[in-house]
Amino acid sequence: MMSALPVVIAGAGPAGCLSALYLARQNIPVILLEKHQQLPVDLRASTFHPPSLEMLDSLGIAQAMIAQGLKVQRYQYRDRKNGDVAEFDMNLIADETQFPFRLQLEQYEMTRLAAKELQNYPCAQLLFGHEVVDFEQHQDSVSVKVQTSDGEKILNSCYLLGCDGASSKVRKVAGIGYEGFTYDEKFLVVSTPFPFEQVFDNLSYVNYISDPDEWCVLLRTEKIWRVLWPTDPAETNLDKYLTDDFIQARLQHLHAKAGDYQIGHRTLYNVHQRVAEHYVKGRVILAGDAAHINNPLGGMGMNGGLHDAFNLAEKLTAILKQGADAGALLAQYQRQRKDLAVQFVQQHTIQNKQLMETKDPQLQAKRQQWFMETAADPVKAKAFIMERAMFSSLRESLQQA
């Protein structure tokens, strides 16, 4: 039987927005709380994988995202030293999905569309300037303490979803550990409108470029090119990475040209590999970065968070509308999503980084050869694309009782 209390969601990032929209479409009362006065606009995720697009399509916003974004049908692993390019063509998975491409679109465009769509549902509220600061669990409810510009308020909810990102207050108040590690080095992300596609041969819009001296990721969003480089873990003067001189030198090293590059954004990110000890504690449930975080190589962070949110909202719908067994379904949510985060996402992203950064030329050559051989064999290439698109692991995890 439906609870009279709403589901309260902390955080209007991709995970919070998706779960709110799913529940609203089921006519389940939901309050989405965002601590900022508007949806955050930052340069983070820009790749939506096919399974995420399928989920977003079932919620009615994928077509608008596709209309705004850049469809990327092929992506490349490039060897900067010898010029070899291994190219994966996502048309190989056209028999598996109606979305055989990666959609390049800033994550804030997805949250904007979801927030706009939420306005069509009277059972949903999105409250800005509402920061979750504490909560208390009771037998059948959770009282959520929220800080607003008008002072503190208490909101009573049937479930509290912690979709409040890597530093999750919900996770901290719940006393749930966030096990793993933080890398010593940071990642520098810079954007520029310079048309790299006009100076590199056959450049795709998503490129992983290896080089024992300086690897990087070069990708295009719907608006701009973006370059990601690692920084030196031993460097103590982190400010230098954000200076014009440093960034111009890195861009000139990527492609030497006359005159300076026009630089858009520049951000230095910490890089973590962590998974929460539990995803569920009573009526408090974590999803997205609040539950797991990984390095961005491969674009699995936000996509994994969207998959959590979809899985969780589906289960909450069964619990709240059909009276399904909450304990059993939430335990299944934790098994399906946490196991996948630990066994697939963490392992793959750690491995991706190790391979990109190897200083050993032989290992580097072997890695590129493996990519070249895999890309050239349609059966192997399809399996690779299915894995990197997170389809294989997602399908496997859904088999888990």
Ligand SMILES: Cc1cc2nc3c(=O)[nH]c(=O)nc-3n(C[C@H](O)[C@H](O)[C@H](O)COP(=O)(O)OP(=O)(O)OC[C@H]3O[C@@H](n4cnc5c(N)ncnc54)[C@H](O)[C@@H]3O)c2cc1C
């Ligand atoms: C450089 C970089 C590139 C990336 N590229 C990709 C990519 O291509 N593909 C990919 O899948 N992932 C990528 N990621 C990871 C991705 O950005 C995150 O996984 C994603 O943003 C997580 O979404 P989320 O909704 O869980 O949390 P967040 O996006 O962090 O959203 C959390 C929200 O909660 C709000 N909030 C926080 N605390 C509170 C509180 N107490 N009360 C109320 N609101 C609160 C915040 O303001 C925010 O709006 C990248 C990350 C980085 C750093």
